[in-house]
Amino acid sequence: MAKSQNRTNMPPSTPGRSTVAITAAATAASIASIASLLYYLDIPSLLQQRVQSRKVVESRCYSLNTKPSxxxxxxxxxxxxxxxxxxxxxxxxxxxxxxxxxxxxxxxxxxxxxxxxxxxxxxxxxxxxxxxxxxxxxxxxxxxxxxxxxxxxxxxxxxxxxxxxxxxxxxxxxxxxxxxxxxxxxxxxxxxxxxxxxxxxxxxxxxxxxxxxxxxxxxxxxxxxxxxxxxxxxxxxxxxxxxxxxxxxxxxxxxxxxxxxxxxxxxxxxxxxxxxxxxxxxxxxxxxxxxxxxxxxxxxxxxxxxxxxxxxxxxxxxxxxxxxxxxxxxxxxxxxxxxxxxxxSAFGKTMETIDSLPLIDKTYDLLATKYRAKGLSMEVDAFIRAVAEGYPFPTNLDCRPPAPGGMAPESEQQILRRGLIEGWDRETMMSELGEMREASSANGKIGRHTTVFGT
Missing domain, CATH: 2.60.120.620 (q2cbj1_9rhob like domain)
Known part of the structure; x- marks a missing residue:
């Protein structure tokens, strides 16, 4: 009876040393894991903000100088x-x-x-x-x-x-x-x-x-x-x-x-x-x-x-x-x-319809003057890319098939560059672009510069 009463009135038992040690170790491990995660993710810690400059180390493009794996x-x-x-x-x-x-x-x-x-x-x-x-x-x-x-x-x-x-x-x-x-x-x-x-x-x-x-x-x-x-x-x-x-x-x-x-x-x-x-x-x-x-x-x-x-x-x-x-x-x-x-896909199209030919017609003489002064400079190339279509598709492949040795006909940008290099005047340039536009249409006709070749 006395033993039972003594047991009942005893204070709550306290954990043994081994239990305390295990709990402490687990807590420490958890803290260490969280700290490691914060460090890995570069998240500022609660006690000290880590200020670190970040550098871009990966090239946005592939390089011709490296081999694919x-x-x-x-x-x-x-x-x-x-x-x-x-x-x-x-x-x-x-x-x-x-x-x-x-x-x-x-x-x-x-x-x-x-x-x-x-x-x-x-x-x-x-x-x-x-x-x-x-x-x-x-x-x-x-x-x-x-x-x-x-x-x-x-x-x-x-x-x-x-x-x-x-x-x-x-x-x-x-x-x-x-x-x-x-x-x-x-x-x-x-x-x-x-x-x-x-x-x-x-x-x-x-x-x-x-x-x-x-x-x-x-x-x-x-x-x-x-x-x-x-x-x-x-x-x-x-x-x-x-x-x-x-x-x-x-x-x-x-x-x-x-x-x-x-x-x-x-x-x-x-x-x-x-x-x-x-x-x-x-x-x-x-x-x-x-x-x-x-x-x-x-x-x-x-x-x-x-x-x-x-x-x-x-x-x-x-x-x-x-x-x-x-x-x-x-x-x-x-x-x-x-x-x-x-x-x-429905995506990949511009929000507005742009007709590049009138724009080229209006600016070609100025562009040709800039080219004669500076060659195919960054400024000249930037303007060509802005004003002319750089992609030859969609097109009429009956009239403008892929060129021999290539997989696509010339784009407006390529014709514009070629005309500048070869010294075309504005009338010649607009004639070439107009002929390309006609040949590229759904009901286009084969122009004088179009070559149709065997498969």
Whole structure:
């Protein structure tokens, strides 16, 4: 009884030395962790403000004097696409997710929203390419469109011969520039059926959001048509290495987000016919726009690319930053036909419409005087960049195809610089720019200085 009473009246027990030590150590560790975090994040401490000057140590642009890292590129492109990452896909072939359009109900907003999430993730963080089986379930739409394309090709070939191409030399290919417009004018009925396909909206919205603009180019590769070299696409993909490094690194990332590339198979595409060669995950490589021409990257692509056979009506979509190339048609008597799809973001346009030609007309004599006094000085170059268009697209590629050895026609800025160097007067300059403007319009005519060359 006494013991029990004594125990009841005892003061609360105090922690032992070991408990106190452990608690103190834990508190000290926590304080140390917080202090380290504050120091790491450069956040002023509670007792003393740390004043520290910060310096910019990273260049905003890539340098031509340094080599892109092939080992880094190899690591990125050796990733494996796991089926569980894309549960809505019907399977994965050659690291490329495959979706069957026939298995989806596009009126089910919940499921299509999840599908768009997968497609978006694929192009930004995943393999960068996917295939949609049965993109066109009705082959009669493709057949009618093919007949329209054949009539266009025949008419244009009789009028002006073969068309210039960005990457494919030789005369094996048949090409329709601006097939989007020509298709409508040739056969409005099949055009309406073709672009009423709701899968276009689902795919384009998933990557670019609303307000996008579709353009298309038909490419038919005959037996013996050689493979392209690997490349990236529009915008930075169409510029030289020297031009590419002038753009900040952030623009390299942005370029891949402004355009969606794709192709609809207008014939079956067995592997021997040369369907598009792809290098999954290559779109995640930051220096890719200045790498694809380098011999070591070309060699790696040739040894590691994949291709997936397609059926008529299937479609493939991919990031413009993905390393890719059309394959070689090794068949004896089979034409591989695709409608190439290039979709542009609503962004990337100026807020106001500027007509540069009247401005150049008004200021050219003053600019020429400044050039004669100072040459192509910083001031002269700054004015050229401000007053003239520095980008040759959009244009009419029938009238202004990519120049031989290049991937784009001249821009207004390039013509303006050339005219100053060659000593043109104002009348000559405005004549050249006016002819370029006419040739660049949708209904343009081939001018006297335009060269059309074989693919």
């Amino acid at each position: 092939l080992p880094e590129f190899q690591i990125l492109t050796q990733q494996i696409t796991l089926p569980e990452t894309y549960p809505l896909a019907s399977g994965v072939e050659e690291n490329v997710p495959i979706y069957d359009c026939a298995s989806f109900d596009l009126t089910d907003a919940s499921s299509t929203d999840k599908l768009q999430d997968e497609l978006h993730h694929n192009l930004t963080s995943g393999p960068g390419v996917y295939i949609l089986r049965n993109f066109f379930a009705d082959a009669t739409v493709i057949d009618a469109t093919n007949r329209a394309f054949e009539e266009i090709i025949t008419r244009e070939h009789e009028a002006s011969g073969t068309k210039g191409d960005h990457f494919a030399p030789g005369n094996a290919n048949a090409r329709i520039w601006n097939a989007f417009s020509k298709h409508a004018l040739q056969d409005p009925e099949s055009y309406v059926q073709y672009f009423s396909n709701p899968w276009f909206k689902l795919v384009c919205d998933s990557y670019l959001g609303p307000g996008y603009k579709i353009t298309t180019q038909v490419n038919i590769v005959r037996p013996g048509g050689k493979a392209q070299r690997p490349h990236r696409d529009y915008h930075l993909g169409f510029q030289t290495d020297e031009d590419v490094v002038a753009w900040p690194k952030a623009v390299h990332q942005m370029s891949g987000l402004l355009t969606l590339q794709g192709a609809v198979a207008h014939t079956d595409m067995p592997l021997e016919s040369g369907p598009t060669r792809l290098l999954p995950y290559s779109q995640t490589f930051g220096e890719g726009f200045r790498s694809y021409r380098r011999p070591e990257f070309i060699e790696y692509f040739e040894s590691n690319h994949v291709s997936v056979a397609m059926r008529k009506g299937d479609a493939v979509f991919f990031s413009p930053s993905l390393f890719h190339a059309a394959g070689e048609n090794t068949t004896a008597n089979f034409d591989r036909s695709a409608n190439l799809i290039q979709v542009s």
